[in-house]
Amino acid sequence: MATVTLNGLSLARVRPSDEETIRKWCELRCAVVLADWPDDPPPCWVHERGCFEHPWPGEIGTAWLARLAGSVVGGCLLSLPTFDNQHNAGGEILVAPKHRRLGIGRALLVHLRAEAIQQSRVRLVVWAEQPLDPAAPDPVGHFATVSRAVPALVNTRRRLDVDSVDPTVLARLDAQARAKSRDYSLVQWVGSTPQRWLDDIAYLTGRMSTDAPLDDLQWDPEVYDAARMQARDASCLARGLHMVSTAAVDSTGQLVAFTQIVGYATSSWFAGQWDTIVAPEHRGHRLGTLVKVANLHHARAERPELRVIDTCNADSNPYMVRINEAMGFRPHRRTTDWQLDL
Ligand SMILES: CC(C)(COP(=O)(O)OP(=O)(O)OC[C@H]1O[C@@H](n2cnc3c(N)ncnc32)[C@H](O)[C@@H]1OP(=O)(O)O)[C@@H](O)C(=O)NCCC(=O)NCCS
Incomplete structure (x- = not known):
């Protein structure tokens, strides 16, 4: 060794x-x-x-x-x-x-x-969790600051208490979203991305690295293709991850929006919200809300013991934050991408 x-x-x-x-x-x-x-x-x-x-x-x-x-x-x-x-x-x-x-x-x-x-x-990026309350002890913040790292991207982790979700709120959000997205249909799956959607999911996953706000974080676009997506799914499965996905398909048969909730092999009461993205030319149809509300139902049906879902969004991402707040996610912690030039 x-x-x-x-x-x-x-x-x-x-x-x-x-x-x-x-x-x-x-x-x-x-x-x-x-x-x-x-x-x-x-x-x-x-x-x-x-x-x-x-x-x-x-x-x-x-x-x-x-x-x-x-x-x-x-x-x-x-x-x-x-x-x-x-x-x-x-x-x-x-x-x-x-x-x-x-x-x-x-x-x-x-x-x-x-x-x-x-x-x-040339640079080191460290993702760190910090308390929401600025008066609470924050060893990470102190450590990063004395290490001359800069808080390049500030996010808030929001938590959804699944049992306290109001079904009438979800039904209203769903109805509003469906009224604006009549030309789209939903597809859902558990586990690896189905072969027929690999190219579309790869395109959208790559766009996550350019379309979600980066603020001062110097991170280049990530390049995804079907092979990388398949390999990523295989790593997730081998790590015991339980992936539940919902996507929207347009009238031409192209998958143009998706979202994913991921849980672990243990502690199945907990899951994390992973990527949510709508292709740029399909924004404005409430597809973000549509897929997220449907995927919450899908995740609960797949894992009835699910009690908590966490999601992290850049503070400079009002569109995503608004959807999450409407569904009942509430601020729980700060998470920061600290950047250190080497
Ligand atoms: C952040 C962390 C790595 C610091 O480790 P550590 O061994 O305690 O840090 P050091 O002793 O080397 O501290 C270096 C300096 O950071 C600052 N610092 C660290 N912890 C601090 C605290 N609780 N309060 C105030 N300042 C603190 C101080 O300036 C300290 O120098 P000093 O002790 O001479 O004043 C540790 O708290 C930790 O493991 N946290 C959980 C994991 C984590 O979140 N990691 C960061 C993201 S990957």
């Missing part, structure tokens, strides 16, 4: 074949979530292990565990896009709750920077 030593910390790479070390990585993540965000589900082992065994197509991910006197005290992850964004890197730093404010986060950032620079990357 390749090990480097930094300020007394020993950093060892987590190998995809080393299940014991991946378990330690998962335990670290569980400890962090339990301490920082106890109302989130604990990280799912099937997913954590799957991330190592089944990487995203177009991304090389490398993780290191940091030990002090043999005990795990933290870890970090570097993600290198390979199909697009070849100057950018994604990063993640985790410090075990009992070992914070000891300089471990700082040491892990030094390591990530060095690795990213070695791979010819």
Whole structure:
């Protein structure tokens, strides 16, 4: 196992074949979530292990565990896009709750920077969760600011309490949307994208990287084709993800809008809202509302135990935020894409 030593910390790479070390990585993540965000589900082992065994197509991910006197005290992850964004890197730093404010986060950032620079990357982007209340403790915000990262894209995570959704509100939203979208029909599926929709879904997924606001985030358009979509779906399934999708098809038979809700193999009471997008020339027909309301019903039918759905939107995305608020999603946390020029 390749090990480097930094300020007394020993950093060892987590190998995809080393299940014991991946378990330690998962335990670290569980400890962090339990301490920082106890109302989130604990990280799912099937997913954590799957991330190592089944990487995203177009991304090389490398993780290191940091030990002090043999005990795990933290870890970090570097993600290198390979199909697009070849100057950018994604990063993640985790410090075990009992070992914070000891300089471990700082040491892990030094390591990530060095690795990213070695791979010819010019910026590091780190997605971080922060409390909604500006007066609440915000270690991430302090850490990122002293590290000279800038909050390039500020998002709000909204949470839907599924049991408190008012069915009459959903029915009204659905009726209003249907009145404006009579020339479209809906298709739904669970799991991988059906073969016949792969090209259309690939086009729309690529547009997510250009059409959703990026604010000051310097992220290049992502390039998707049917093969990348198929490989991405295969990674999701191998990670135990449960994907529920609804799409709108126009009168020519082209799929022009879609949305997806994704749950884990464990904690099936919880799911995340993934992409929602309407092709530019089809906006203004309430297709966003139409597919989202239909997909909520679809997800509940597929997983009756579903209780909570989270969604993250840029604060500069009023169209998407308005739909989510109308459905009953409410602000829960801030999430920020911090950008660090290397
Ligand atoms: C953010 C995090 C990585 C910081 O790790 P850490 O080992 O505690 O950080 P360090 O000890 O290296 O702190 C470096 C500096 O950051 C600032 N800082 C870190 N935590 C802080 C806090 N709770 N309050 C105020 N400032 C803080 C301080 O300026 C600190 O320097 P100082 O201790 O000399 O004053 C850690 O809190 C963590 O793992 N959080 C959960 C995971 C996460 O959200 N990661 C970030 C996104 S990937």
